[in-house]
Amino acid sequence: MTESLPRNSMNGSIVLFGPPGAGKGTQATRIVDLTSKPQVSTGDMLRAALSEGSKLGIEAKSFMEAGELVPDDVIIGLISERLKMDDAKNGVLFDGFPRTIAQARELAKIAEVSAVVSIEVPDESIVRRIVGRRMDPETGEIYHIDFKPAPESIINRLIQRKDDNESTVRNRLKAYHEQTSPLAIWYENQGLLIKVDGEQTIKNVGDEIISKLSAR
Ligand code: AMP
Numbered sequence: 143m144t145e146s147l148p149r150n151s152m153n154g155s156i157v158l159f160g161p162p163g164a165g166k167g168t169q170a171t172r173i174v175d176l177t178s179k180p181q182v183s184t185g186d187m188l189r190a191a192l193s194e195g196s197k198l199g200i201e202a203k204s205f206m207e208a209g210e211l212v213p214d215d216v217i218i219g220l221i222s223e224r225l226k227m228d229d230a231k232n233g234v235l236f237d238g239f240p241r242t243i244a245q246a247r248e249l250a251k252i253a254e255v256s257a258v259v260s261i262e263v264p265d266e267s268i269v270r271r272i273v274g275r276r277m278d279p280e281t282g283e284i285y286h287i288d289f290k291p292a293p294e295s296i297i298n299r300l301i302q303r304k305d306d307n308e309s310t311v312r313n314r315l316k317a318y319h320e321q322t323s324p325l326a327i328w329y330e331n332q333g334l335l336i337k338v339d340g341e342q343t344i345k346n347v348g349d350e351i352i353s354k355l356s357a358r
Pocket of ligand 1: 162184185186188205206207209210211212213217237238239240241242245305314
């Protein structure tokens, strides 16, 4: 059966919100299929800039490697440009953006947000999830050494993100609690926040997201 969402949840943009390693990127794939909205991941955009060696990449590098947030003006510039593209006109799926109240305020000026899906996972689980995370550079597929092992035949080519080590993860969590998590209340006050239990199986997290988005 092809999944679908009612029209009202299709207007505007959807924000995937939650700590690093909550499963935002994983769940994004299913929501993209369902809504045809493009995924806009500021983390992926910054990593692409970094590997191209562009000015933006050079500017972002030290923040990313330290697990700190890249300055708001850099991120806002990046998003404003991205939202001018043709495929963004019916809204997008934000993954990892906004991460500060300042970013959310700027976003409110340039796009309509129809829902913010908060994937809730406690800190103790996050460290274990992120440190075991691996990526297949050929397909972009994300695996986990314990929870989602890759097929034997591709194990040798898997890579680990440079910032997926324990000390950087702890900094990323600190940045999340200090700068990003206040946004949950900000969006809750606007009636936009949908809370989802991120400690279920990948499929069940996705099912919960879809049923809660559909019920809006
Ligand atoms: P992510 O892939 O979303 O975990 O992002 C990786 C890193 O990119 C973060 O730890 C930050 O250094 C940076 N980053 C990504 N998105 C943002 C954002 N919206 N605001 C500030 N920094 C960001």
